Structures are given as structure tokens and as C-alpha cells.
Amino acid sequence: MGDDVGFEGLAASLVLVAVALAIGWRLRLRIQRDLVVSVVRAFAQLIAVGAALAIVIEPKTPLVWSWLWVVGIVVFAAATTRRRAPAVPGLFWISLVANGASAAIGFAVAFGLGMFPVEGRTLVPVAGMLVGNSMKSAIVVAERLVEALSEGRPEVEARLALGQPWSAASRPIVRGVLRTALSPQIENTKALGIVFLPGAMTGLILAGVDPVDAVLVQLALMYLILGGVATTTAVTALGAVRRLFTADHRLVALPRSTRDTG
Amino acid sequence: MPPPALFSFEQVSVGPREARRLERLDASLPDGGLTVVAGPSGSGKSTLLRLCNRLEVPSEGRVRHRGDDIAQRDPLELRREVAMVFQRPVTFAGTVRDNLREAAPARDDDDALAELLERAGLQRAFLERDAGELSGGEAQRVCLARALATRPRVLLMDEPTSSLDGEAAAVLERLARELVDDGTPVVWVTHSQEQMRRLADHVLLIAVGHVDRSGSAPEVFGDGR
Numbered sequence: 001m002g003d004d005v006g007f008e009g010l011a012a013s014l015v016l017v018a019v020a021l022a023i024g025w026r027l028r029l030r031i032q033r034d035l036v037v038s039v040v041r042a043f044a045q046l047i048a049v050g051a052a053l054a055i056v057i058e059p060k061t062p063l064v065w066s067w068l069w070v071v072g073i074v075v076f077a078a079a080t081t082r083r084r085a086p087a088v089p090g091l092f093w094i095s096l097v098a099n100g101a102s103a104a105i106g107f108a109v110a111f112g113l114g115m116f117p118v119e120g121r122t123l124v125p126v127a128g129m130l131v132g133n134s135m136k137s138a139i140v141v142a143e144r145l146v147e148a149l150s151e152g153r154p155e156v157e158a159r160l161a162l163g164q165p166w167s168a169a170s171r172p173i174v175r176g177v178l179r180t181a182l183s184p185q186i187e188n189t190k191a192l193g194i195v196f197l198p199g200a201m202t203g204l205i206l207a208g209v210d211p212v213d214a215v216l217v218q219l220a221l222m223y224l225i226l227g228g229v230a231t232t233t234a235v236t237a238l239g240a241v242r243r244l245f246t247a248d249h250r251l252v253a254l255p256r257s258t259r260d261t262g
Numbered sequence: 263m264p265p266p267a268l269f270s271f272e273q274v275s276v277g278p279r280e281a282r283r284l285e286r287l288d289a290s291l292p293d294g295g296l297t298v299v300a301g302p303s304g305s306g307k308s309t310l311l312r313l314c315n316r317l318e319v320p321s322e323g324r325v326r327h328r329g330d331d332i333a334q335r336d337p338l339e340l341r342r343e344v345a346m347v348f349q350r351p352v353t354f355a356g357t358v359r360d361n362l363r364e365a366a367p368a369r370d371d372d373d374a375l376a377e378l379l380e381r382a383g384l385q386r387a388f389l390e391r392d393a394g395e396l397s398g399g400e401a402q403r404v405c406l407a408r409a410l411a412t413r414p415r416v417l418l419m420d421e422p423t424s425s426l427d428g429e430a431a432a433v434l435e436r437l438a439r440e441l442v443d444d445g446t447p448v449v450w451v452t453h454s455q456e457q458m459r460r461l462a463d464h465v466l467l468i469a470v471g472h473v474d475r476s477g478s479a480p481e482v483f484g485d486g487r
Contacts, residue, residue, distance in 0.1 A: 157317055158352040158405070162365045163342035163412055172355070248316060248337045 014039075057120035066120035070127040074099045077135035081236070085142035087255055094239035095138055099131050101235055102228035106130040109227070115220050126221070129200070133185065133225045134232035141181040141233045145240055148173045150254040157251065166245035174237050181233045189226055198222065266329035268293040268416065268447050269314050274323035276309050283309045285471040286323070293328065295463030296438060296448045300455070305468045307451045308349075311418050314449065315344045327416075345414035349421040351401035353393035358384075358404050361393050365411035375411075382407035383437055399430025406437060417441060419450045423457070435461060459483060 005013075017039055024031045056065045078095035085091055106126065109115065116122040149156060152173050159169035192198060193215075201218035205211055244252055267290035277283040284306045291297045301307045312318035313325050316337045325332050332340060354361050362375045369375060376386035382403040393404060402422060409417065419438060423431035438448050438461070452458055458465065465482040467474040475482055 154348065154350065154352045155354065158348060159354075159364070160317065161315060161341055161346040161348075162408065163338045164364075165338060248319070250317060250319070250337075 053124060057124060059119070061120060063118070063120060063123075066123040069124050070103065073124075073127050073131050074103055077131045077138075081135060081138045081142060084139045085146060085240075087146045088142055088240045089243045091142055091236075091240060091243075094236055094243070095135075095142075097239065098138055098232040098235035099134055102134040102232040103127055103131055105231055106224045106228045110220070110224055125200075126224070129221055130225060130228045134228045137181045137185060137229045137233045138236040140184075141177055141236045142240055144177045144180055145174070145237060145244070146254055148177050149241075149244055149251060153251060153254075160249055160251070166242075166249045166251075169249070170241050170245070174241050178233055178237055181237075182230060185226055185229045189222055192218075192222060265293060266326070267291055268297075268328065268449070270326045271310070271313070272324045272326070274313065274320045274325060276306070276313070276318060276320055278321070282321075282471055284320075287471065287473060289466055289473045289476060291449060291466065292447075292464050294447050296442045296450060296461055297464040297466060298458045298462035299449060299451045299466045299468065300453065300458045301468035301474070302470075303453055304470070306471045307453075307468050308420050310468065311346070311420050311449060311451050314416075314418055315341045315346055317341075317346075342412040343414055344416045344418060345409035345412055346418040346420065347402070347405050347409050347422045350425050351398060351405045353396065353401050353404055356393060357389065358391050358393050358396075359389040361404055361408050362389075362411050365408045366413075369411065378407040378411050379404075381410055381437075381441075383433055397430075399426050399433065402426060402430070402434060403437070406434070415446065417446055417448045419448060421451050421453065423452075431457075 017035070020035055021032050023029070024035060053069075055061060056069055074096065077099045078092050081095040081099075082088075082092040088094070107123075110126055111118045111122075116126065149170065156169050156173065160166070198218050200221055201211075201214045204214035204217060244254070246252060270290040271287050274287045275282055275285050287306075287310070289310075291299075299307045299310060309318055313320060314327070314332075316332060316335075319333070327335070327340070327344065354364055358379070359372070359375060362378055363369065369378075372386070372389060375389055379386060379388055384400065384403050384407065388400070388404070393401070396404060402425075406422075417438075423434050426434065435457070438450060442448050442463070450461060452461075459479075462479045462482075464476075464478055466476045467482070
């Protein structure tokens with residue numbers, strides 16, 4: 001077997017998709033259609049992305065195309081976050097700033113301190129990993145913040161009624177939400193190498209890179225991701241909570257609010 | 263010229279046009295004594311109370327506190343001046359001492375905090391208690407002590423006994439009366455006719471967004487309660 005998977009190898013991997021389909025059919029889970037759609041869609045998307053990436057990261061291609069790709073990732077992440085938590089006004093812009101800040105800080109460390117050379121083949125994948133992970137946490141933060149403030153309205157209003165400003169009245173809830181959003185990333189980082197071998201490292205080892213070199217790259221990326229996730233979640237939570245209070249320190253109407261209006 | 267009302271409501275509407283909780287309500291609450299705001303569930307009496315400390319704002323109309331348009335007041339200052347005890351007691355994480363300090367961070371000596379507890383009918387030993395482990399009646403009295411920690415000039419009580427047993431409710435009613443006797447006007451919302459007759463110096467009866475009747479207790483109840 002060579003280093004490349006190739007289309008034959010890819011076809012072989014479909015055996016496990018067939019197993020998943022068989023399980024879905026046998027247990028009457030009614031997920032077969034979704035499963036097929038997801039497999040076909042992932043194939044089409046990744047082939048298209050791979051073809052475009054091949055052009056963008058080609059050494060002769062001007063670096064500006066890689067930077068534009070990075071901008072596209074950040075904008076798409078902001079749009080996705082906004083779609084998932086529509087109750088937060090202005091979440092697109094908050095998320096754009098949050099993901100932009102995460103990418104900027106990550107890039108400053110990764111490229112400014114010389115961890116990686118500034119090339120298309122490093123810029124785009126590093127941005128994808130950074131922003132992809134940050135986006136997932138930002139979505140958790142935004143969704144959970146709305147739920148927690150809605151469920152916690154009695155406590156928030158009890159604090160507001162004492163004359164506390166919105167920032168103090170919401171602080172215990174924001175802290176809890178941030179802990180919830182950051183915990184999975186911290187647990188992932190703790191379990192590295194013991195429970196699972198992360199994607200970048202696995203890919204490098206499969207591509208024939210020395211495992212120690214692969215580990216160093218993976219560790220650097222994980223630390224960047226951890227910092228990026230912390231940045232994005234903090235900026236998203238603090239930006240979003242401000243939008244959920246009025247200028248005169250009242251909590252806005254939220255979905256699932258159970259306030260008694262007797 | 264008569265002194266300004268404690269709160270006056272001028273053509274106040276609350277909520278979207280198609281689902282008003284209060285509709286062009288005109289009313290005033292006298293500055294002194296214990297005023298009971300009563301009405302059936304959903305009539306808008308809690309909404310009216312929340313207008314008084316700006317947890318709610320009118321969609322139309324104006325609310326005045328002792329003559330001043332409260333829309334022009336600093337909401338944080340207003341809320342410290344017009345304290346509120348809610349229907350269900352909401353204690354914060356930590357001890358009773360932590361709860362009281364949330365309301366008045368500057369009051370860091372236990373004597374001052376114990377005095378607040380005493381005004382709410384609780385002993386000093388409660389300062390050490392975990393607020394999450396109090397009974398409903400004790401928790402509501404801690405909420406009362408916490409509300410008093412901001413040194414309010416008015417106290418709003420939104421059905422404060424609805425989740426308490428008879429004995430705890432009686433204690434809270436007695437404490438409210440003591441506050442009134444000490445010069446702090448209390449506005450008490452209830453849906454209980456019996457409680458209204460027991461407590462009220464003044465009455466405001468609301469019927470689905472409108473004022474039904476208002477006046478002093480003898481005016482509204484006639485000779486016998």
C-alpha cells in the first residue's frame with residue numbers, strides 16, 4: 001500500500017458506511033436517507049475544497065488568495081453562529097469580532113513567533129482548525145447564554161432590583177456559561193494521546209512524517225486552539241450578554257421565558 | 263396643593279398593541295401606609311408593580327414617583343430607593359451573609375447585617391447559614407432583609423406569601439406592618455381577598471388591565487371588612 005489513500009481506498013472505507021446503513025435499517029432508525037445525503041455531501045464538499053485548496057496553496061499562487069480564504073472562513077463562522085442563536089441581536093458582528101480576534105491572536109503566535117512559515121499550505125489549515133473549533137464553542141456559548149438567562153431570569157431580576165447594573169446581575173450566569181463552553185476543549189486537551197490521537201497528528205503520521213515531529217505540530221496546534229477557543233467564547237459571551245439587556249438595565253424578552261405577569 | 267402620590271400612572275399601557283397587559287390605566291397610590299393592589303390572576307397587578315422600579319416600562323403613558331417621571335430617573339438609583347420582594351424567594355449562592363453583602367457591599371460588619379436580619383425577624387446566627395438550605399419562609403425573610411439592605415424608602419412586595427405556609431405568611435405580614443409603622447410605605451400585591459382585607463390601609467383593585475376600584479380600605483370595603 002502506498003502513502004496515498006486514492007479513490008480505491010476511499011471506496012473501501014465505504015464498507016463502514018454500509019455497516020452504519022445496515023444498523024439503521026435493522027433497528028428501524030430511519031436515518032438511512034440522512035446518512036447517504038451526508039456521505040455524498042461530505043464527498044462533494046471536500047473534493048471541491050480540496051481542488052480549490054490545491055490551487056490556492058500552490059507556491060506560485062499569490063498569498064493574497066490564502067488570506068482571502070481565511071477571511072471567508074471567519075465570515076462563514078460568524079454567519080453560522082448567528083444562525084444557531086437568533087435570539088441574540090447583532091450576533092453576526094459579535095461573532096465576526098470574536099472569530100477575527102481568535103484568528104488574529106493565533107496567527108500572531110503561530111506565524112509571528114515563527115512556529116510555521118507564512119505560506120498558503122499553513123495559513124489556510126491553521127485558520128480552519130482555529131476558527132472551526134472556536135466557532136463550535138461560540139455557538140455553545142450563545143445558545144447556552146440565552147437559555148441560562150431565560151431560566152435564571154428570577155435571579156437576574158432579583159439582582160437588578162437591588163440596584164445592580166446588568167453586568168453584575170448577569171455575572172454568575174455568564175461565568176457558568178463560559179465554564180460549560182470551555183470544559184470540552186480543556187477535557188480534549190487533557191485526553192490528548194491517551195483517549196484519542198488528534199486529526200492533524202494522525203494525518204501527518206499516515207502521510208509518513210516522523211511521529212515525534214507530528215506530535216510537536218499537533219501540540220502547537222492544540223495550544224493555539226485552546227487559546228483561540230478561550231478568546232472567542234469570552235468575546236462572544238461578553239458581547240452577547242450586553243445585547244440581551246436594555247440601556248436601562250432590564251433583561252429583554254427571551255425564548256422559553258416563564259416570567260409571571262399576574 | 264396635595265402632596266404628590268407615591269406612584270401615579272397616567273394613561274399607562276404595557277405590552278404590544280394586540281396583547282396589552284395594562285391598557286390606558288390611570289391610578290395613583292398614596293404616599294404612606296400599606297397599599298394592597300389586588301385582582302385576579304393575569305389582571306396586570308404584577309406588571310403594575312414592576313413599573314414602579316422600572317423592571318418594566320410602559321409602551322405608552324407615564325409613571326411618576328413622588329411627582330418625578332421615573333423614565334428620567336437613574337434606574338439603578340431608583341431600584342435601590344424602591345426595593346422589591348418577589349413572589350418566589352430567590353436566594354443567591356453562598357451564605358446569608360453573602361446574600362446581604364450582594365445588596366450592600368459596603369456593610370461589611372456583622373452587626374449591621376445582624377440588624378437587617380432582626381428587622382426581618384431572623385436571628386444573627388442565620389448569617390452563617392447556607393442560603394440554599396433555608397425553608398421557604400426563612401428564604402423569603404432573607405430576601406426581605408436583603409431588600410432592606412439598600413436602605414429603601416419604599417418597599418414593593420409581589421405576592422410574597424403565595425409560596426409560604428400560613429404561619430410563615432403571618433410572620434411576613436406582621437413584618438410588613440412593622441415597616442409601615444416605622445414610616446416605610448409598602449405596596450403589596452395579592453390575589454387573596456382575605457389577605458387584602460387583613461392588610462390594606464388603601465386598596466387598588468385591578469380587573470384585566472383596568473382599575474376597578476380604589477380608595478382607602480373603609481371606602482372600598484364599607485363598614486365591615
